[in-house]
Amino acid sequence: MPTEHVPTKESSPGRRSTVRALLRLWPYVRPVRARLFTAAFVAIVASCLSLVIPLVLKWLVDGPVTAGDRAGVWFGALYLLLLGITEAVLFGVRRWLVARPLAGVEAGMRADLYRHLQRLPIAFHDRWASGQLLSRGTTDLMLIRLFLAFPLTFLLVNGVTILVGYAVLFAQDWTLGLVLLAPVAPMVILCSLFERKYTVVTRRAQDQVGDLTTVVEESVLGIRIVKGFGRHRSQADAFRNLAELLRGTELAKARLLAWIWAVMTLLPELAVGAALVLGTVQVADGQLSAGTLVAFLATALALRWPVESIGFLLAMSQEAATAAERYFEVMDEPEEEDALREEAGGTGERSTGLHFENITFHYPDAPPGSPPVLDGVDLHVRPGETLALVGGTGSGKTTLTALVPRLHEPSAGRILLDGEDITLMPRERLRSLVSVAFEEPTLFSASIGENVLMGTAGGTDEDLSRALSVAQAQDFVGRLPEGADTQVGEQGLSLSGGQRQRLALARAVVGRPRFLVLDDPLSALDVHTEAKVEAALREVLRDTTALVVAHRPSTVLLADRVALLSGGRVAAVGTHHELLRESAEYAWLMSGERHEDPR
Numbered sequence: 001m002p003t004e005h006v007p008t009k010e011s012s013p014g015r016r017s018t019v020r021a022l023l024r025l026w027p028y029v030r031p032v033r034a035r036l037f038t039a040a041f042v043a044i045v046a047s048c049l050s051l052v053i054p055l056v057l058k059w060l061v062d063g064p065v066t067a068g069d070r071a072g073v074w075f076g077a078l079y080l081l082l083l084g085i086t087e088a089v090l091f092g093v094r095r096w097l098v099a100r101p102l103a104g105v106e107a108g109m110r111a112d113l114y115r116h117l118q119r120l121p122i123a124f125h126d127r128w129a130s131g132q133l134l135s136r137g138t139t140d141l142m143l144i145r146l147f148l149a150f151p152l153t154f155l156l157v158n159g160v161t162i163l164v165g166y167a168v169l170f171a172q173d174w175t176l177g178l179v180l181l182a183p184v185a186p187m188v189i190l191c192s193l194f195e196r197k198y199t200v201v202t203r204r205a206q207d208q209v210g211d212l213t214t215v216v217e218e219s220v221l222g223i224r225i226v227k228g229f230g231r232h233r234s235q236a237d238a239f240r241n242l243a244e245l246l247r248g249t250e251l252a253k254a255r256l257l258a259w260i261w262a263v264m265t266l267l268p269e270l271a272v273g274a275a276l277v278l279g280t281v282q283v284a285d286g287q288l289s290a291g292t293l294v295a296f297l298a299t300a301l302a303l304r305w306p307v308e309s310i311g312f313l314l315a316m317s318q319e320a321a322t323a324a325e326r327y328f329e330v331m332d333e334p335e336e337e338d339a340l341r342e343e344a345g346g347t348g349e350r351s352t353g354l355h356f357e358n359i360t361f362h363y364p365d366a367p368p369g370s371p372p373v374l375d376g377v378d379l380h381v382r383p384g385e386t387l388a389l390v391g392g393t394g395s396g397k398t399t400l401t402a403l404v405p406r407l408h409e410p411s412a413g414r415i416l417l418d419g420e421d422i423t424l425m426p427r428e429r430l431r432s433l434v435s436v437a438f439e440e441p442t443l444f445s446a447s448i449g450e451n452v453l454m455g456t457a458g459g460t461d462e463d464l465s466r467a468l469s470v471a472q473a474q475d476f477v478g479r480l481p482e483g484a485d486t487q488v489g490e491q492g493l494s495l496s497g498g499q500r501q502r503l504a505l506a507r508a509v510v511g512r513p514r515f516l517v518l519d520d521p522l523s524a525l526d527v528h529t530e531a532k533v534e535a536a537l538r539e540v541l542r543d544t545t546a547l548v549v550a551h552r553p554s555t556v557l558l559a560d561r562v563a564l565l566s567g568g569r570v571a572a573v574g575t576h577h578e579l580l581r582e583s584a585e586y587a588w589l590m591s592g593e594r595h596e597d598p599r
């Protein structure tokens with residue numbers, strides 16, 4: 001689980017361009033561009049059809065109505081009905097054209113995000129809160145799909161409709177047209193002001209959704225701690241505070257929307273009112289026909305929705321731009337580098353074991369100037385040997401083991417597997433050579449068999465039962481209702497700590513790896529089970545080069561030799577008995593006594 005939240009970044013309007021953020025979606029939209037353009041064209045035709053209606057009205061008023069021609073009136077009414085039906089059908093076709101491809105765009109972006117998250121280094125996951133990642137994969141992608149379905153098309157459609165509408169208005173009477181044009185300049189200024197303010201609150205709201213998701217996720221995953229320590233109230237307070245913050249931000253968004261909506265409604269209405277007064281005067285003076293005035297006002301009213309909706313469409317576009325920005329923040333993070341140079345069939349035939357050469361390591365997020373966790377570690381685990389790694393808490397044992405499967409990269413030095421530098425190996429090959437089991441065993445929502453066989457490609461039932469028996473797990477698995485097919489709950493929480501640890505160990509040994517890295521794999525077992533696992537593990541370790549983090553003498557006794565890690569360096573290497581004699585620190589660590597550290 002992530003240890004800290006990525007600081008909420010608020011983008012100031014100057015720092016990002018809405019258009020540039022949205023343009024980054026182009027590679028995903030490209031494959032469906034034909035459908036989108038067709039849909040936009042259909043929507044433009046449908047929208048412009050609505051502008052024909054006032055012209056039919058003009059013809060009706062100045063023609064059949066003035067002349068009392070009943071047949072002409074019926075004909076005009078039928079014409080209007082047909083126009084209305086065609087407009088409705090065309091909008092339906094547009095909807096049908098975009099629905100399926102846009103669901104595909106959203107699914108494709110989500111799949112890319114998931115794939116990318118799997119390939120990002122552990123250091124990235126250490127830094128980012130999981131809720132922030134979840135909200136990017138859900139809410140943000142939904143906002144992007146909504147943008148592609150509506151604002152993207154309708155900003156274009158409404159823009160064209162407004163231009164055509166104004167052309168029709170000017171063709172009918174240019175003085176009245178000028179009156180309707182008057183609010184355009186203030187509306188453009190107010191829209192850009194709105195956009196700047198809305199960008200900031202949108203970013204804040206979407207980041208707060210991520211923070212809230214993190215709190216909910218942590219409360220659900222940590223429900224045992226929450227209940228065990230009676231922390232309902234403090235968790236509920238943390239949730240309420242964040243929910244309150246989000247509510248405030250959403251209200252700020254609503255206020256801005258209400259404001260722009262009012263502006264976009266009021267200014268055109270004022271202009272239409274002024275045009276009505278002026279037009280009526282012109283009709284009274286005989287300078288304008290009644291039909292032209294009716295057509296003019298009907299056109300102006302037909303333009304109401306395209307103009308009014310601009311504020312709302314801009315708001316949705318802003319949210320989508322923020323969502324795209326948040327999405328690409330993750331997608332732009334560099335993936336784990338693979339082999340610097342692909343070794344042609346470099347199989348490391350010569351068995352020379354595992355070498356750590358002058359390894360220095362700093363965590364990327366460690367405070368500047370802090371000493372390295374590992375400082376010039378030189379260690380050799382001979383082929384087929386089991387080396388126990390012992391050291392005080394926080395001495396860097398887990399960190400050193402994590403470097404072998406390249407979960408972290410050393411700041412300096414190199415690691416060799418059978419003489420081959422691991423940075424020159426494709427990761428896939430490295431991870432097929434090295435198996436790991438960590439102290440905190442993670443299981444997935446899958447069957448026990450699937451969880452164990454995750455440790456090898458194409459493992460058989462035989463491999464599974466062998467691994468379960470090495471980990472002394474066959475008895476408890478056999479007692480489960482469906483044996484190895486039993487589904488374990490999320491994170492394996494339906495099993496005991498010791499049971500989970502044994503399954504994680506089975507997963508590590510199932511593929512008979514050449515190199516095995518075990519981080520205190522027996523810590524949750526009772527002494528009897530531990531003895532049985534150790535006996536079976538000894539058999540496995542005979543053919544394997546293994547590095548085992550150990551805290552207890554019983555685990556150390558599995559090993560041929562022991563390395564003592566102290567102050568980021570290897571302080572001593574030897575057999576258990578040699579170190580007991582020669583190193584006071586080792587003797588103290590193994591004694592389990594609680595008095596002062598001898599260092």
Ligand SMILES: Nc1ncnc2c1ncn2[C@@H]1O[C@H](COP(=O)(O)OP(=O)(O)OP(=O)(O)O)[C@@H](O)[C@H]1O
Nearest residue numbers: 126363365366373392393394395396397398399400
């Ligand atoms: N992701 C991280 N970012 C920054 N520092 C870290 C991170 N993980 C561990 N550390 C620090 O690195 C040091 C070594 O940690 P490590 O987990 O390797 O110790 P350890 O010897 O395995 O301890 P233990 O026996 O308690 O498991 C500790 O001081 C720890 O605080």
